[in-house]
Amino acid sequence: STALLAPAADPPVEIVGHRGASHDAPENTVASFKLSWAQKADGSELDIYLTKDGKAVVIHDKDTKRTAGTGMAVPGATLDELRALDVGRWKGERFAGEKIPTLDEMLATAPTGKRVFVEVKCGPEVVAELDRVLRASKLEPNQTPVIAFSADVIAAVKKARPDVPAYWLVTLNPKGAKPRMAEELIAKAKEIHADGLDLSASDVLDDAFARKVKAAGLKLYVWTVNDPIVAKRLVGIGVDGITTDRPGWLREQLAK
Numbered sequence: 177s178t179a180l181l182a183p184a185a186d187p188p189v190e191i192v193g194h195r196g197a198s199h200d201a202p203e204n205t206v207a208s209f210k211l212s213w214a215q216k217a218d219g220s221e222l223d224i225y226l227t228k229d230g231k232a233v234v235i236h237d238k239d240t241k242r243t244a245g246t247g248m249a250v251p252g253a254t255l256d257e258l259r260a261l262d263v264g265r266w267k268g269e270r271f272a273g274e275k276i277p278t279l280d281e282m283l284a285t286a287p288t289g290k291r292v293f294v295e296v297k298c299g300p301e302v303v304a305e306l307d308r309v310l311r312a313s314k315l316e317p318n319q320t321p322v323i324a325f326s327a328d329v330i331a332a333v334k335k336a337r338p339d340v341p342a343y344w345l346v347t348l349n350p351k352g353a354k355p356r357m358a359e360e361l362i363a364k365a366k367e368i369h370a371d372g373l374d375l376s377a378s379d380v381l382d383d384a385f386a387r388k389v390k391a392a393g394l395k396l397y398v399w400t401v402n403d404p405i406v407a408k409r410l411v412g413i414g415v416d417g418i419t420t421d422r423p424g425w426l427r428e429q430l431a432k
């Protein structure tokens with residue numbers, strides 16, 4: 177029958193590479209992004225800070241020590257100073273020479289229709305430069321969702337760019353504080369004009385929570401999921417997307 181010949185259906189969920197394909201390549205580099213596209217990720221996530229000379233650069237930590245071996249505070253350094261570092265070698269000799277990318281360089285790798293999730297790790301001071309880079313890129317507003325833990329950053333992004341999706345990163349069970357209820361988070365998300373919530377997989381996320389978020393018209397994303405059993409459960413409760421270090425492998429596992 178034709179059913180037997182049909183290729184496995186894509187999972188009904190957006191698969192987003194975490195810092196690119198960071199299981200296999202050095203996180204937040206052009207190599208990691210290109211590999212995530214080769215692995216057929218629907219989107220890929222990266223982290224940005226603003227340099228001393230006002231450029232949006234892609235790196236997860238505020239300091240270069242972990243990925244470059246030499247410690248330099250990113251907000252206190254110029255783009256040229258940061259570009260002199262090697263952030264590939266720590267992941268293997270074959271990645272030697274990878275540089276800290278600029279945001280525009282990473283956006284330029286995205287194939288047609290793919291999405292780049294831009295996580296703002298600094299404050300709203302980056303928004304003007306972010307807006308400039310997004311406008312200069314060939315990508316549509318919907319291809320560059322912005323994510324941030326800071327409600328102030330989400331509010332500032334939506335004020336500058338109502339057309340760019342923004343998903344608020346939230347913790348349901350903050351250490352040492354009472355759990356946050358869906359109603360409370362949804363109300364705050366609406367106040368800051370967020371288009372969705374982006375939750376940690378370590379939080380207990382159940383059907384009822386997902387239903388409330390979806391009923392409020394918000395998207396629901398979850399990070400960072402490398403376990404196919406967890407991913408299947410999340411697909412089952414209707415999340416819109418999953419961020420993973422292994423986009424290619426996870427897609428294969430979900431197709432089984």
Ligand code: G3P
Binds near residue numbers: 223295374399419
């Ligand atoms: O996708 C959100 C997730 O990346 C947030 O955590 O520490 O990996 O930036 P972190």
Ligand code: CA
Binds near residue numbers: 221222223295
């Ligand atoms: Ca991130």
